[in-house]
Amino acid sequence: MVNQTDPVTHWALMMLVCVLIGTCLLVAVAIFRRRQQIRYSGYLRSLESNYRPILATLLSGRYTAHGINTLRELPLADLELLFDPLFSAGGVGQKPVAVLQALCAELGLIRLWQHRLTTGEEPKTRRGSPRGTSLHPPASSLLHLLLRAKSIRNLGILRHQPSWPLLVRALDDPHPDIQSVALRSLATIRAPGSFPALVGRVHAVVLGKSASPSPRALKAALACFDLTCSAALLSSLRHPHRRIRILATDILRVMVCRDAALESDFLLRPEVCSPGIAEILLTNLCRDPSAEVRGRAAEIIAFLADPRATSVLYKLLFDPQWYVRLRAVRALANLRHSTPYLLLGIRDCLRDSHWRVREAAMQTLIALGRRGRQQLYEYFLTSQDQATREQIVEVIERSGLMASLVEGYGEGAGGVEALMVEQFASEAAPLGLSGVLRMSNPHVRQQFLERFLPVAHFKMQLQEETSLEASAGTGLQQVLEFPSVLAA
Amino acid sequence: MSSLRLFLENSITFFNLLILSYFFLGNGIYTILMLLSLRATWIHTRRLAYQGLDALRGSPLTPPVTILIPAWNEQDVIVNSVRSALQTDYPGLRVIVVDDGSTDLTMDRLVESFHLLEMDGAYRPSIPTAPIRAFYINPEFPNLLVISKVRGGKPDALNAGINLCRSPYFCNLDADCLLERDALLRLMDPIVNSAAETVVSGGIVRILNGCETRNGRVTKVGLPPRALERFQVVEYLRSFLFGRTGWHLLGGTLIVSGAFAVFHRATVMEAGGFCHDTVTEDMDLIVQLHHWAADNNRKIRISFTSDPVCWTECPSHLTMLARQRRRWQLGLCQTLWKHSEILFGRKYGIVGWLSFPFHSYVEGLGAVAEFLGYLLVPLGILLGLVPPSFLVVFVLLGLIYGSFLSVGAVLLEELTYRRYPRFRDLLTLLVFAVFENAGYRQLILYYRFQGVLKFLAGSRRWEKVAHAGANA
Known part of the structure; x- marks a missing residue:
């Protein structure tokens, strides 16, 4: 069928054969991978069924030498597989972290993770071999990156304080993934010693000396630290670069809001916020040339116990920039x-x-x-x-204030509240009022109508006599139509 | 007579060359995209183990997001979609449903299901839209706002939602879609953790037909029963897992699914919001953003990630499938025509020199070239211009190359997310991937060709795709 002398056809045929082989290969790889995955899942299940009860006993705080020894006999790679679900999203709660940390230290996992970070290599011992089972692929550079990232994640979840210098060093790793995980782990550990290093990283990123991690990720990480660390932000708050001041004020804002929310009077205790910070807020940042800094400063000042705070906030309510006024009024x-x-x-x-x-x-x-x-x-x-x-x-x-106004009106509340309800009914909010009446219980509705209907009739009469404009009449009519249906 | 024959011969030869170039350019670039995506998606799925969604969820600095759900005559699916959106795991989430003048029971179902109260609201449009008729709230769902407006089309409904949105980011979600619980967190991750200014983040859309759902959640993933739907499963895998991922890696994203994507509100407003002059407002906005960024010398990033999942119902009947594909092709042609100055524009970089020309030639004109190819190549054989053996080999090559790409997409799914857990599902997908190019592809091509004809006729009609109710 194919003309052998036609080179184009011949070439197309060759290509066809290649693509056909390629397609068959892809199909074979897909089936092989699924089979491999089924075997791997089976292996994981057997590992879990054999060792999970022992692990659960140990994690519940019941230390048994037999349990520890049984787990010690496992290759480290298998141990990592066994522990991995505990470190995955939501796997570990607040309570067993200390127990889990002790267990990981006992089994040599923390040493393994630290070793990966320090040397960037896998340990050579039999227990340390990543080939715990024949199902594990060899540790390629990509897989090694994933293992390192998981090691950093695990150290962070365990809040392993002694590891923070290693994690700070990991911020200099050329791979952005390692930097991001290290940053999140540092934020979880919250070691005060690491705070200045992270502040330095913010400066480097903003000034273009470093491309990653992202300023937003750095900000989120720094905001997790305790407010007692905030003294290290002073240099950033005074920095001539506008963006550094914005980031520093924002970090401080989150820290202050979190700490103040724990106090009964929402006031910041002076011992947690350094005097220098309060001073710079009340004298410099509230007058900063950047509106974003002034706006964020207003939110912090609202939590300061300083007597000057009130007058500073009052001034910020009338700032030329709407954004600052918005922040101040919200604060x-x-x-x-x-x-x-x-x-x-x-x-x-x-x-x-x-x-x-x-x-x-x-x-x-x-x-x-x-x-x-x-x-x-x-x-x-x-x-x-x-x-x-x-x-x-x-x-x-x-x-949701409308419902309480209606209820109060039915119960005979007077003053501006009663006037508000009558205004709502006559022209301002007929839809909202009728909606609230529809949803309220019959007793409240009855009470409301008993008081409101005489007022409404009087107003209707008044409108007829004075021939008020149609729009006001229509509003009132709408409200009046509704209660008659309800009354029926 | 001989001059007519000469003209025919030249035309057919020219056309054959056009088809050949279309074949090699299209398949060549798709192969590159597949190879790029294979590695990137595999790495990405491994990275999910240390992604840090908990940190994002717990941080007070995570930017709030509003989910915008435009709805027009969606009475069967709207309640489940809103429920799914409200259950989304995200701090500072708000949901705005915009009923775009439905004539069915969409509003009634919403009012009844969520016990909504009509309220007196003020509307301050920054982007002009059709008037708002009513606002509905329920203080028990403080993060839900429903508005009813005069019909103005999907872009108009989205613009109304943007006007009412207070958060820096919004996520548009089609009314027939169900979100996975952590989809929004995953979608926001590239925005929060990227040093570049990410203004759009798109996720993957998967097919809901055949899956089990409860209370707006997918509880069991499975393949749909009908062949037509199964072909679409393979098609979506190919389109999202390596098409979108590949273009994202090259920095040439032109399409982010309008069914599910997060946008930076201020940037979208600066770019003018969603436009009414095309029927694919999602693609139009992305191209508009490229345009706007180049004109204003702004560096923006449009991100695509394949782990945030939104489930949507695909057409299960040919009539609906035809409407959907005609609209997509019409919208593609309209958008490419509208922004034609991007083509080989210096300031547009990879978009102007690779992505836009590729979409114009392969996706836009390709529908015409391939369709006419099926008619003209046999004519060439009749006239003796093309050897029949070449035709046989070339057609086979085209079919098998298509199968190769589709099987590649299934393999990519198998290496990464493995959403279809049964071994039988994998085999079914592989079979449908192999045979997708023998019949289904030609059918889709016919609908695309009709879409091009509609474009040439100047049509702007939005063909509504009715849902069979997989999400109901």
């Missing part, structure tokens, strides 16, 4: 800041030119309890600014 969402002075400042933010600042001010006033809500309601009832009024309605509905 004040803590009962400690519900002083008349700051409340007025936050209320002024309801007039802010940026809608996100206005929204944050509303949320802050709601978070500040009764006094804050009073300010918000008063503003709503007196303001002529329709856009802000709509925004207040939206925030009240989203926060």
